[in-house]
Amino acid sequence: MGAAGRPKSDKARRAVLAAALELVKDHGYAALTIEGIAARAGVAKTTIYRSWPSKAAVVMDAVFVESDPRLSFPDTGSAREDLRLQISRVATLFTEPGFGKPFVGLLAESQHDPALADALHQWLITARRAGAAEVLRRGVERGELRADLDTDVAIDALYGAIYYRLLVSHQPLSAQYARTVVDEVFVGLRAREDI
Amino acid sequence: MGAAGRPKSDKARRAVLAAALELVKDHGYAALTIEGIAARAGVAKTTIYRSWPSKAAVVMDAVFVESDPRLSFPDTGSAREDLRLQISRVATLFTEPGFGKPFVGLLAESQHDPALADALHQWLITARRAGAAEVLRRGVERGELRADLDTDVAIDALYGAIYYRLLVSHQPLSAQYARTVVDEVFVGLRAREDI
Amino acid sequence: MGAAGRPKSDKARRAVLAAALELVKDHGYAALTIEGIAARAGVAKTTIYRSWPSKAAVVMDAVFVESDPRLSFPDTGSAREDLRLQISRVATLFTEPGFGKPFVGLLAESQHDPALADALHQWLITARRAGAAEVLRRGVERGELRADLDTDVAIDALYGAIYYRLLVSHQPLSAQYARTVVDEVFVGLRAREDI
Amino acid sequence: MGAAGRPKSDKARRAVLAAALELVKDHGYAALTIEGIAARAGVAKTTIYRSWPSKAAVVMDAVFVESDPRLSFPDTGSAREDLRLQISRVATLFTEPGFGKPFVGLLAESQHDPALADALHQWLITARRAGAAEVLRRGVERGELRADLDTDVAIDALYGAIYYRLLVSHQPLSAQYARTVVDEVFVGLRAREDI
DNA sequence: GGCTAACCGAGACGGTACGTCCTGTCTTGAG
């Protein structure tokens, strides 16, 4: 019964992903087209459409191959240090043109593409956020963090600051900035505990 | 010398802005086209190109007419309360479809359009951020906030949390959520001052 | 020397020809595609390409199986009657959708495909025309037809009328019409022999 | 109310028709594509689609500009002579590559395109055939042709012979051949009036 | 009865053209 058929060519797949990344790096996400990727990769348009439903899917595939391992959470015994380390690495990753440019493009496109938004959510939230929540939970357990801490909101504030710079204020990101964010949010704004 | 000429029709201008807003509300920012706006407004494409350089400019023009007054900063004597009030209003504004949808579309497009990014920056940062900084400055002066507070980073964290929900995690926004963000960031994460 | 291998499957062959004929009948020759035939026949495209060089070859193969015996020339002793009979059968055959539709399609395609044109020519001219010429020759011998008759031109006129209706004027064909053509051409146009 | 709009460019129109004719002459009707015409004419595809519904319509437009005057019927006082003259001119026209090749392509395509078939019919039948019928009518009136002549069938036979050579047997056409057809059909096949 | 080559289905591949949509520019005529 079952179907055999010629297996998908890994050469073609790699050529497409490489071409997509190069084109984003060189001309920006907005200028990316399926036709352009096909031409650059020396591949037929149909080959792309057979494997990916949109240019966003191609870029996601290309971008999220290598980034995974770099974003895991450490366990140093200090929640503040764990956050400093991981968020620094996130900020650094975002400044690398090979990642930052396509990633911002994907975030932009995901605003009108629910499927893409879901895929990014899966990758960003389900995977990363669970790690962050775990770090905070350990901190609370150790008595390092407030017992009544609202974990979700804390994560929003910490990562929100990074994404705010990336997407809204477009100010430069750096590992140093990431560390400052962690420290400021860690300590809070108020002058004395009784306020 | 010669004749007076016909002045730009304000009727046409208003028709364009109204059509643009309706189309964004009905079909989303991504589906917006200059041709569509022109057709809906009963106006020639030329008329739009004569007054705005891009569809983003039309939408900005349409969206930022009314929002100004709603986002000013109060001065209640408490920085925490001032922030709660203003950030709540921001969160509420973002949930209104007549503002939130086009605004998110503009933020998305601004990722590839530096001119639009500048225009949004002008509006979002220069104007709003100065108000937030003033609130924090007053809080420090009053001894309500830490003297060594990094104002910029604090603002990134507070507003970042809101934008993070809007653009990245796509979780629902509300005035209540905004207030929680202010309170959590105000107090900080740590359990005791000596950490 | 070497091994035997598996012979071509006659089941596949018949499935292809049947599928092609059905598709032409149902959707017309123009809508016929190799992919469509393969799908309908439950056969791989490769199987078709292995046996036929083009969709025209498939259709020719399918159409010219059964038509042969119906188009032979009788020998009644009267050239006029022989022609009436055979041309009537031709006209009738052309009106049958199972033959007429694919045949017209082949004639159309043969206008740009010399190989197909040759194949059709082989079938139509070499085979049929020889029979018609023989009928006319017998008629001349018997003194029934003019001794100085231009056989080729006579055949062109007789069959031309049929093909003209089929391909150019698209008026309906019938056995009755065929008989009228034979009679009119037989007698000629002129009122009296001395013109 | 009324629309003004930019008028269609006659330059573009002429460029398209000229390009189409050249391409048919050089590479044949089958190889003709809208994209090819657009490229050759230095025109956008949309410009072609705006004015013509298909490549056939372009070719018809291109081919039928000049042919009209050449195909009118003379009135010499002799039906045989009138037919000889006009059918000779038809045969000659068909041999000119600038007309014959595109015309055969159109006839081929009209077999699957009813709209095109109608348009050709309009041009070929309604216009030309009326002229032929008139010639025959005059011949009958003068006593030159049989009173009981079936005009339609006679026309089918005369022109059918020409089209048969053009489309089916692909034998060469010439003015001489056309004249022979007229003469043979005029006299008929039979040896003596009493058959 | 086991080998083995040819044939089969499936379907991915590099291509070409399709007809559509939208872009931003231009050219009219009416007001």
Place this chain on the structure above:
DNA sequence: CTCAAGACAGGACGTACCGTCTCGGTTAGCC
């Protein structure tokens, strides 16, 4: 001098087939 109308060159879209190319799986026919 501005407007609605709409034609223009251009570029990308996603689709349909083309004819070629691997793939396993399946049959014959010969040892």
